[in-house]
Amino acid sequence: MASLRMCRQLSRSLTSASASASSLFSRGRNASLSRGIGKYSTAAAVENPISPPVSVNYNQLLIDGKFVNAASERTFPTLDPRTGDAIAHVAEGDAEDINRAVAAARKAFDEGPWPKMTAYERQKILLRFADLLEKHNDELAALETWDNGKPYEQAAKIEVPMMIRLIRYYAGWADKIHGLTVPADGQYHVQTLHEPIGVVGQIIPWNFPLLMFSWKVAPALACGNTIILKTAEQTPLSAILASKLLHEAGLPPGVLNVVSGFGPTAGAALASHMDVDKLAFTGSTNTGKVVLQLAAKSNLKPVTLELGGKSPFIVCEDADIDKAVELAHFALFFNQGQCCCAGSRTFVHERVYDEFVEKAKARALKRTVGDPFKGGIEQGPQIDMEQFEKIMGYIRSGVESGATLETGGERFGNKGYYIKPTVFSNVKDDMLIAKDEIFGPVQTILKFKDLDEVIRRANASHYGLGAGVVTQDLDTANTLTRALRVGTVWINCFDVFDAAIPFGGYKMSGQGREKGIYCLSNYLQVKAVVTPLKNPAWL
Ligand code: NAI
Ligand code: MG
Numbered sequence: 026m027a028s029l030r031m032c033r034q035l036s037r038s039l040t041s042a043s044a045s046a047s048s049l050f051s052r053g054r055n056a057s058l059s060r061g062i063g064k065y066s067t068a069a070a071v072e073n074p075i076s077p078p079v080s081v082n083y084n085q086l087l088i089d090g091k092f093v094n095a096a097s098e099r100t101f102p103t104l105d106p107r108t109g110d111a112i113a114h115v116a117e118g119d120a121e122d123i124n125r126a127v128a129a130a131r132k133a134f135d136e137g138p139w140p141k142m143t144a145y146e147r148q149k150i151l152l153r154f155a156d157l158l159e160k161h162n163d164e165l166a167a168l169e170t171w172d173n174g175k176p177y178e179q180a181a182k183i184e185v186p187m188m189i190r191l192i193r194y195y196a197g198w199a200d201k202i203h204g205l206t207v208p209a210d211g212q213y214h215v216q217t218l219h220e221p222i223g224v225v226g227q228i229i230p231w232n233f234p235l236l237m238f239s240w241k242v243a244p245a246l247a248c249g250n251t252i253i254l255k256t257a258e259q260t261p262l263s264a265i266l267a268s269k270l271l272h273e274a275g276l277p278p279g280v281l282n283v284v285s286g287f288g289p290t291a292g293a294a295l296a297s298h299m300d301v302d303k304l305a306f307t308g309s310t311n312t313g314k315v316v317l318q319l320a321a322k323s324n325l326k327p328v329t330l331e332l333g334g335k336s337p338f339i340v341c342e343d344a345d346i347d348k349a350v351e352l353a354h355f356a357l358f359f360n361q362g363q364c365c366c367a368g369s370r371t372f373v374h375e376r377v378y379d380e381f382v383e384k385a386k387a388r389a390l391k392r393t394v395g396d397p398f399k400g401g402i403e404q405g406p407q408i409d410m411e412q413f414e415k416i417m418g419y420i421r422s423g424v425e426s427g428a429t430l431e432t433g434g435e436r437f438g439n440k441g442y443y444i445k446p447t448v449f450s451n452v453k454d455d456m457l458i459a460k461d462e463i464f465g466p467v468q469t470i471l472k473f474k475d476l477d478e479v480i481r482r483a484n485a486s487h488y489g490l491g492a493g494v495v496t497q498d499l500d501t502a503n504t505l506t507r508a509l510r511v512g513t514v515w516i517n518c519f520d521v522f523d524a525a526i527p528f529g530g531y532k533m534s535g536q537g538r539e540k541g542i543y544c545l546s547n548y549l550q551v552k553a554v555v556t557p558l559k560n561p562a563w564l
Pocket of ligand 2: 105260
């Protein structure tokens with residue numbers, strides 16, 4: 026993600042290397058693991074887990090610049106997806122902790138130094154933060170891998186550097202945000218002030234914990250807002266360390282408060298809080314609908330949403346098949362298939378379909394699955410038991426509905442949440458596996474005859490997040506680019522995520538854009554100021 030260069034680096038390093046969670050369910054995940062997982066057949070043994078090269082030093086809530094326990098004194102285990110064992114116990118924030126965090130953020134905004142500080146000072150803090158992240162790159166990456174299960178090489182070489190790039194990008198914006206002089210009625214001097222929106226609530230998911238942290242926190246801080254961030258209950262660890270470093274860089278107390286905890290408790294309290302001025306959410310479409318309602322029913326806070334997807338990946342007749350297979354494989358399997366924009370409907374032209382399917386199967390069979398701390402591993406475990414069960418359910422449904430299971434379809438190993446890379450061919454549009462977001466390593470390959478047909482079928486989805494197109498024909502690329510109703514079209518590439526490129530969804534994939542210049546408007550209010558002119562004749 027990042028520039029083309031980074032995308033290539035990412036593909037290279039990967040190829041060469043060879044119902045929302047209720048708090049009850051999540052607390053019981055260890056138990057669920059031993060109860061449920063036995064029924065899945067196993068393929069290869071998973072070696073004993075490698076000891077992570079990091080320790081968990083911070084596990085509390087961060088409120089008003091201090092690490093504190095939850096008001097209830099409760100904690101919850103965060104689990105290692107390689108085994109299902111607890112890594113650490115983390116403070117479990119709920120409504121009372123959200124209240125404390127909102128009060129701190131309110132004070133830091135209304136009285137505190139943050140919005141009153143010069144933009145240059147804010148910029149310097151963000152730049153110092155980026156330097157500290159660079160120093161702690163490997164430690165952050167190791168925590169991310171341990172908590173999430175993603176390959177360490179991916180976290181250390183791609184994701185943490187991308188996070189750093191994004192922090193520096195928004196640090197750069199901090200002192201370039203300003204309003205306009207408006208040529209209105211000649212009797213008045215009219216200007217606009219671009220002001221921070223105030224106290225911002227942010228709720229992030231578990232698939233890219235550090236990147237989602239940075240996409241949310243960096244633009245909000247650059248614009249002068251204060252924040253309460255709720256991490257995902259599956260992956261609370263890396264954001265706590267990152268926030269500690271941000272304070273070390275000079276962030277005043279109360280400007281960023283981090284509350285670990287569950288959705289229906291801490292998350293809902295944040296979304297419905299009367300003193301929160303804006304909400305930014307990334308996660309499932311269903312939870313997106315819930316938080317939008319909570320925001321509407323409380324104080325009508327504006328909400329930006331980055332939600333699910335079922336992105337088409339279109340392989341045209343003229344495509345270089347080997348390149349298309351590799352790109353389609355990357356588009357779907359990257360990050361264990363746990364990407365909102367995963368290219369999860371692989372449409373292939375009928376003339377090249379059979380060759381594509383054969384090669385896609387061969388590529389999936391070559392994918393290296395195993396301990397994400399081991400060098401050369403492309404795929405680690407899924408995030409948790411709930412996702413594992415959900416994905417296995419979709420695989421069963423694919424088989425039952427008559428799709429051809431080319432490879433995979435079963436658990437990998439005998440512990441943790443690993444799934445073998447799975448490929449279905451002969452997939453029809455009305456099958457569940459072609460309609461729902463699977464969020465796992467399951468490629469579904471569909472056949473098409475011509476451009477008009479594939480445009481109609483690609484757009485026949487409630488989602489509209491991304492699309493991939495592989496073609497050598499400029500006219501075909503231009504036609505698809507304009508016809509597809511999605512927030513991002515990647516032509517002959519995929520998952521290019523530079524900090525400056527806007528990202529967001531059409532239709533039920535979301536509202537608003539993150540990254541780039543477009544994100545700034547999420548975190549700013551525009552105030553018009555009108556002053557009578559003493560001597561309008563001078564105009
Ligand atoms: P989720 O949408 O329920 O969780 C995302 C965040 O929302 C977490 O921080 C969670 O604690 C919070 N949350 C949950 N319920 C809430 C509520 N009532 N009020 C406020 N906050 C709440 O996603 P989940 O259950 O982890 O995964 C379910 C599915 O969502 C996945 O299978 C996948 O399809 C999709 N998903 C999409 C993501 C994306 O990047 N767009 C990321 C994660 C999941
Ligand atoms: Mg975990």
